[in-house]
Amino acid sequence: MNLKINPILKKNQIKPIMKRDTMVEDKLVDRLEQKRDKQRIKKKRKKEERMATGGVFDKYTTENINKLRVKGIIKEFVGIISAGKEANVYFAIGEEDKPLAVKIYKIDPQNTKWMKNYIIGDPRFKKIGNSTHKIIYTWSKKEFKNLKQLHRHNIPVPEPIFCVNNIVLMEYIGEKNGSPAPRLKDVNPLPEPVKIFLKVIQYIEDMYLIANLVHGDLSEYNILYWNDEPIIIDVSQAVSTYHVNAPVFLKRDLINVFNFFGDYLNEKTIGTVDTLYSKIMKAYHNK
Template sequence: MRDRQTDEFDKKVDELRTKIKGLDQLKVRDDVFDEYTLLGLYKLLSKGWITAMGGPISTGKEANVYLADRDGTPVAVKIYLTRTANFKKMQDYITADRRFINIGKSRRDVIFAWTRKEFSNLKRAEESGILVPHPLVFDRNVLVMDFLGDEHGAFPQLRLAEYEDAQAVYDEILEDIRILWRKAKLVHGDLSEYNILYGKGHPYLIDMGQAVTLDHPHAPGFLKRDLEQLNRFFSEQCSTIEVSDTLDELCGSSLQ
């Protein structure tokens, strides 16, 4: 049954739709901008983190990424899709993460926590010294980060990038994995040529929502898979280091 509170909430959401500059042009998927997303966007807008929304950079099942403007500087806005994201998988991963023991059980709670988790992972990764998009702020299921790109647009994913020295790129990504493990105490967990952008001569690791701390039961398995993915992609391009050697180096032979 509808009550006055619901009506007022709907009215507020309708107002937000017209207030958020650029939003009316985003017809990608109507269900992206449910009321919580709108409230999140509105909050970020009223606090000045976003000045106007631009077009989509990427649309997926878990999240959409939009270009947005912050006082003349481009930023990337990642919006987790509260309706279509794989909530069950997120729940499995997040409940084993000690940083997130007290989150609620609803779909919304889990997706909001996931957004917070990606923010926190990016921050830890950045602090350890590797190249990732600098995370600016998050609200509900909306994460704002630096836009990785230049005057030609967003940096390409590694699979589409052109680089001269494959060995140097491979070595740099492998070093990122090592630094993540040793300093940030994190494993990316979904590393691939899709989740690495390449620009200004360097690889940038992105998409860190699923990254876990070393005490997570998935950590060793994730590390092995990340290393295998990296070697698969580069195997024809340059010489690669055996996955077992890196596993030995980072976590000892017990994990193989």
């Protein structure tokens, strides 16, 4: 069998194919390089994120964070502010370089049982489902809604920015370098305690009578101190005043606040839990 290729055919047919091949190859190499670059950037980002977040996210949370990144809602994760039992809070940079607090709830079935007590009975949340995911997502939505409701009624809380599944984005309160505002508990000694006490009491009353919410976990741990003002945080468990336990939560909040300020002030200056509780309840029923 003669396998010799005709030289003319070689000249006319093989060479042009070779030329096209080089162009295609160049393009392919370019594309491959671009792909590798993208992968390198993605890997670097993931590494930075892991370093900033402690690498604790489950698959769904990672996907949601990526979506927020793609949309430009989160530009950069800077670091962790707080690691708690139910949630971690991160310092991040958002749109227009706005500093953000990103609260990410853990998808942990251990938390859902007690959370249900603060969801069921709140008329704003009727269908919550039974899966851990659904309950935690409702919980995050609840914090976001509560922030909106309080912010709308001028109660000083971080401004709510965005919420998706188990992630709540809000205004970050603190130094631009990432040091968050201290909690009331950490301010020692507290300057102008009477002024701060009166403000906090006024906010509890306004929450109940104007915003129709009760915090339910108010204490020196959930009040930040920033620019000489108290800022209320951690409002996920706050319930509507229609909730059957709202009066109990109100009393508990008052007791916590009175206990904290009791170290600074005497009973004459601050009055008593019972008188204030009765005053708020009376005003509520006369509304």
